[in-house]
Amino acid sequence: xxxxxxxxxxxxxxxxxxxxxxxxxxxxxxxxxxxxxxxxxxxxxxxxxxxxxxxxxxxxxxxxxxxxxxxxxxxxxxxxxxxxxxxxxxxxxxxxxxxxxxxxxxxxxxxxxxxxxxxxxxxxxxxxxxxxxxxxxxxxxxxxxxxxxxxxxxxxxxxxxxxxxxxxxxxxxxxxxxxxxxxxxxxxxxxxxxxxxxxxxxxxxxxxxxxxxxxxxxxxxxxxxxxxxxxxxxxxxxxxxxxxxxxxxxxxxxxxxxxxxxxxxxxxxxxxxxxxxxxxxxxxxxxxxxxxxxxxxxx
Amino acid sequence: xxxxxxxxxxxxxxxxxxxxxxxxxxxxxxxxxxxxxxxxxxxxxxxxxxxxxxxxxxxxxxxxxxxxxxxxxxxxxxxxxxxxxxxxxxxxxxxxxxxxxxxxxxxxxxxxxxxxxxxxxxxxxxxxxxxxxxxxxxxxxxxxxxxxxxxxxxxxxxxxxxxxxxxxxxxxxxxxxxxxxxxxxxxxxxxxxxxxxxxxxxxxxxxxxxxxxxxxxxxxxxxxxxxxxxxxxxxxxxxxxxxxxxxxxxxxxxxxxxxxxxxxxxxxxxxxxxxxxxxxxxxxxxxxxxxxxxxxxxx
Numbered sequence: 168x169x170x171x172x173x174x175x176x177x178x179x180x181x182x183x184x185x186x187x188x189x190x191x192x193x194x195x196x197x198x199x200x201x202x203x204x205x206x207x208x209x210x211x212x213x214x215x216x217x218x219x220x221x222x223x224x225x226x227x228x229x230x231x232x233x234x235x236x237x238x239x240x241x242x243x244x245x246x247x248x249x250x251x252x253x254x255x256x257x258x259x260x261x262x263x264x265x266x267x268x269x270x271x272x273x274x275x276x277x278x279x280x281x282x283x284x285x286x287x288x289x290x291x292x293x294x295x296x297x298x299x300x301x302x303x304x305x306x307x308x309x310x311x312x313x314x315x316x317x318x319x320x321x322x323x324x325x326x327x328x329x330x331x332x333x334x335x336x337x338x339x340x341x342x343x344x345x346x347x348x349x350x351x352x353x354x355x356x357x358x359x360x361x362x363x364x365x366x367x368x369x370x371x372x373x374x375x376x377x378x379x380x381x382x383x384x385x386x387x388x389x390x391x392x393x394x395x396x397x398x399x400x401x402x403x404x405x406x407x408x409x410x411x412x413x414x415x416x417x418x419x420x421x422x423x424x425x426x427x428x429x430x431x432x433x434x435x436x437x438x439x440x441x442x443x444x445x446x447x448x449x450x451x452x453x454x455x456x457x458x459x460x461x462x463x464x465x466x
Numbered sequence: 467x468x469x470x471x472x473x474x475x476x477x478x479x480x481x482x483x484x485x486x487x488x489x490x491x492x493x494x495x496x497x498x499x500x501x502x503x504x505x506x507x508x509x510x511x512x513x514x515x516x517x518x519x520x521x522x523x524x525x526x527x528x529x530x531x532x533x534x535x536x537x538x539x540x541x542x543x544x545x546x547x548x549x550x551x552x553x554x555x556x557x558x559x560x561x562x563x564x565x566x567x568x569x570x571x572x573x574x575x576x577x578x579x580x581x582x583x584x585x586x587x588x589x590x591x592x593x594x595x596x597x598x599x600x601x602x603x604x605x606x607x608x609x610x611x612x613x614x615x616x617x618x619x620x621x622x623x624x625x626x627x628x629x630x631x632x633x634x635x636x637x638x639x640x641x642x643x644x645x646x647x648x649x650x651x652x653x654x655x656x657x658x659x660x661x662x663x664x665x666x667x668x669x670x671x672x673x674x675x676x677x678x679x680x681x682x683x684x685x686x687x688x689x690x691x692x693x694x695x696x697x698x699x700x701x702x703x704x705x706x707x708x709x710x711x712x713x714x715x716x717x718x719x720x721x722x723x724x725x726x727x728x729x730x731x732x733x734x735x736x737x738x739x740x741x742x743x744x745x746x747x748x749x750x751x752x753x754x755x756x757x758x759x760x761x762x763x764x765x
Contacts, residue, residue, distance in 0.1 A: 263490065292488070317534065326541050
């Protein structure tokens with residue numbers, strides 16, 4: 168538990184604040200929907216309600232992260248967002264293919280939703296066409312995935328953010344600025360076990376100290392890819408959920424915690440960790456938690 | 467000339483890296499292999515008819531390849547030395563082993579090492595505060611790499627472009643530290659205008675000296691003033707110009723080289739690495755180089 172010497176930015180999207188010194192703001196929790204591609208809207212409704220309810224109870228903001236894999240699902244998912252999220256509530260769209268990302272941006276622009284959109288994500292695969300689309304239809308916030316295939320350590324993540332690691336003409340941070348995205352989060356790119364998986368956690372304080380940007384990761388991916396855990400089937404979920412504790416412990420600001428089905432477990436676990444961090448950072452560094460911080464709710 | 471002259475490259479070759487494909491592997495958490503990029507570079511060199519082939523240095527710019535794997539170095543926004551420089555693992559050896567599996571029997575392989583002085587001059591030293599000591603520690607690390615490399619290649623090329631900018635008085639000692647006791651022939655490549663350092667270069671006990679004779683044709687006249695033992699790698703096409711030299715133009719250039727060096731020309735190559743050229747231009751330059759050599763062989 169520590170405090171950064173570099174000034175830490177706090178970013179806001181539709182009332183949700185993210186970033187700052189450890190212990191100041193509660194960890195923001197991204198829960199994924201529609202991983203399998205085919206949207207199950209009925210189920211999604213229940214899970215989002217549950218996320219909102221737990222968010223209110225713990226103080227940890229919950230952001231639904233919508234996986235969109237096929238163009239034919241795009242309109243219906245956006246309809247769902249408009250109809251089922253509270254008015255003005257932020258959400259993130261998680262799309263891999265650049266061509267679909269471009270269509271999604273245009274659609275979100277037409278539906279006047281870009282001010283609530285967290286674009287997940289900008290990375291080394293960004294195309295010129297995607298950059299043009301981002302410039303034309305700029306989302307309120309974007310996640311930069313600091314994956315560097317040449318160097319999976321914290322240094323490699325800084326390299327790809329700052330200069331593109333000779334895979335891009337410039338670093339991801341400059342690209343996001345160039346296209347006009349004013350609010351960026353850094354995802355430290357969790358990798359499978361054996362692929363320097365710990366680096367995504369170790370990189371959190373490194374990135375925050377370097378740039379002062381809100382930083383986090385999807386560390387649950389490490390657990391998901393573990394074959395070793397097959398030996399401990401009943402422990403898998405516990406390990407998956409608890410792996411997210413590393414993020415606030417290392418000064419991180421958000422956790423992309425995987426399937427929204429894990430909400431019931433993730434929110435109290437992270438709220439608990441946020442309380443521990445806040446108790447120390449307030450006492451030692453004088454960092455006071457905000458009013459909706461879990462520590463204010465439970466103590 | 468027929469028996470001894472080989473067409474070759476200085477090092478790097480332009481290959482398009484498919485960043486989105488790398489990202490898909492990240493999202494699927496599958497292993498990333500660089501072999502397809504090495505293969506593309508090597509196939510182009512083979513298809514162009516080059517005799518002495520490199521791995522194309524596709525992974526990184528020629529200095530970063532070494533900074534990335536030497537202990538004591540790190541690459542973030544820039545290359546930095548943060549601890550004592552040491553060779554702790556093979557840097558280029560595995561790629562050379564792979565290239566050997568791709569080469570037809572009548573082709574040979576040159577392994578490439580970026581020189582210690584160039585490494586010293588292209589990093590930010592946060593540890594030594596002693597340029598000479600840093601250069602010698604780089605040389606010591608590179609000697610270990612060269613010892614490993616010599617088992618797998620027909621020749622080792624040391625690239626020291628910074629000698630043409632500021633050649634240190636210890637240059638001879640530095641290169642000797644790397645090559646002493648090696649059993650394979652060594653080429654020293656120094657690009658840029660070397661006219662003022664020729665006497666110092668000629669004292670370095672390498673087998674082949676390689677320079678940018680195409681971009682700096684005045685070197686012919688200056689070299690004529692000296693007698694020496696080394697063979698010459700004759701830079702014969704520009705590596706910084708998009709215009710593809712015609713076969714006739716290259717033949718004329720080689721003839722000038724023959725006038726100057728007589729039987730000392732053992733290699734004909736581009737002036738420098740081709741990394742910054744479009745792939746089709748680089749390929750055509752190599753093809754014309756080969757055709758020019760073949761024409762001269764007929765004479």
